[in-house]
Amino acid sequence: MKFIRKNIFNALLLIMLLVIVFVPDAKAFLIRGLMEIGFYSPEVEHPMASTMGLNGIQFKDLKGNVIDLGDLKGKVIFLNFWATWCPPCRAEMPSINKLYAQFKNDKDIVFIFADADGDFAKSGKFMSDRKYEMPVYKVESDIPEKVFTGALPTTVIFDKQGRLSFRHEGVANYADKKIVDFLNKLKNTK
Template identity: 85%
Template sequence: MKFIRKNIFNAVLIIIFLVIVFVPGAKAFFIKGLMEIGFYKLNVETPKENVVGLNGIRFKDVKGNLIDLGDLKGKVIFLNFWATWCPPCRAEMPSINKLYTQFKDDKGIVFIFADADGDFAKSGRFMADRKYAMPIYKVESDIPEKVFAGALPTTVIFDKQGRLSFKHEGVANYADQKIIDFLNQLKSTH
């Protein structure tokens, strides 16, 4: 009898593990839980190499409007690279949505959520299903490796002078007060 219970228990653990590994929503839920207990802490410090030429780095929104990062001098830029199939991206989305909601009416900050797949239909459905209002873009130019080297999710923040002020590859909690304070600090500096 003990042998059967032990095998059932092991089988249940294996099934849970496989679901977490192979089902993106389940993996995202698990990672989100780890974020909430403080497992993924952000380190807000400016990268050593922070000069990036923003001119010519372009994104297109759902309506076909092009935005060139070089035209955004004088504004703080929050740029997130993500994909609908990426569990860490899915896990951090609620915190990013919370941050976006807090700053969306602030003319001093521009938010760009770049769908790595560039599939507006899929990413639009993803956002609508979760009631996220974040503006979706797709990449329309080459992106310097200093900004995005291919890891998803990647979040970068540029100050008002266009300098790279923050870069994080991997999941993070962007509703963290450190990020809120950091964005407010970047907005207020000249």
Template identity: 80%
Template sequence: MKFVKGNIFNALFIIIILVIVFVPDAKAFFIKGLMEIGFYKPSVEVPKENIANLNGIQFKDAKGKLVDLGDLKGKIIFLNFWATWCPPCRAEMPSINKLYTQFKDDKNIVFIFADADGDFAKSAKFMADRKYAMPVYKVESDIPEQIFAGSLPTTVIFDKQGRLSFKHEGVANYADQKVIDFLNKLKNSN
């Protein structure tokens, strides 16, 4: 009887691990749980590299409106690269949505959520199914590697002068008070 109980426990354990590994929502749920207990806090240290010029770095929204980062000088830019199939992206979305909700009416901060696949139908359905109101964009130009080297998720924040002020590759909890304080500090600086 002991042998059978042990095998059942092992089989259940293996099934749970396989579900976490192969089911994106299950993996996202697991990562989100780790975020909530304190893992994946982003460091808000200023990156050492910088971008010379944001002009010509463009994104298009679902309505066809082009946004050029160079035209956003004087505003803080929160730029997140993500994909619907990416479990870490899915895990951090609730925290990003919370941050977006807090700052969405602030005219000094622009949020751009760049779907790495550029599939508006899929990303709009993803956002609607989860009741997220974040604006989805697709990349319309070359992106310098200092901004996005291909790792998903990647989040960058530019200050009012267009300087790279924050860069994080991988999942993070953006509802963390450190991030909120960092955005407010950028807002209040010249």
């Protein structure tokens, strides 16, 4: 009897582990739980503030409009690279959506959510199925490695002068008060 119970327990544990490994939403759910208890808090105490030219870094939206980061001087830019198949990206999406909802009507902050795959049909459906309001873009030009090396998710924030002020590879809780305060600080700095 003990042998059977032990085998059932081991089988259930193995099944649960396989689900977490192979089902992106299950892995995202686990990561999101870890975010809620304080893991994955982005470090913003020491902003980078390195200068770089943003001209020529372009993204295209669902309607075909192209946005050049160089044209956004005078605005804070929140740029997130993600993919629908990426569990850490899925895990941080609710926190990013919450941050976006807080600042979406602020004319001093621009949000760009760049689908690394560039598949508008898939990413648009992903956003609408989850009732996320964030605007989806795809990359239309070369992206400097200082901004994006290919790791998903990657989030970068540029200040009003176009300086790289924050860069984070990996999952993070962007609804965190530190990020909100950081964006407000950048927005209110000339």
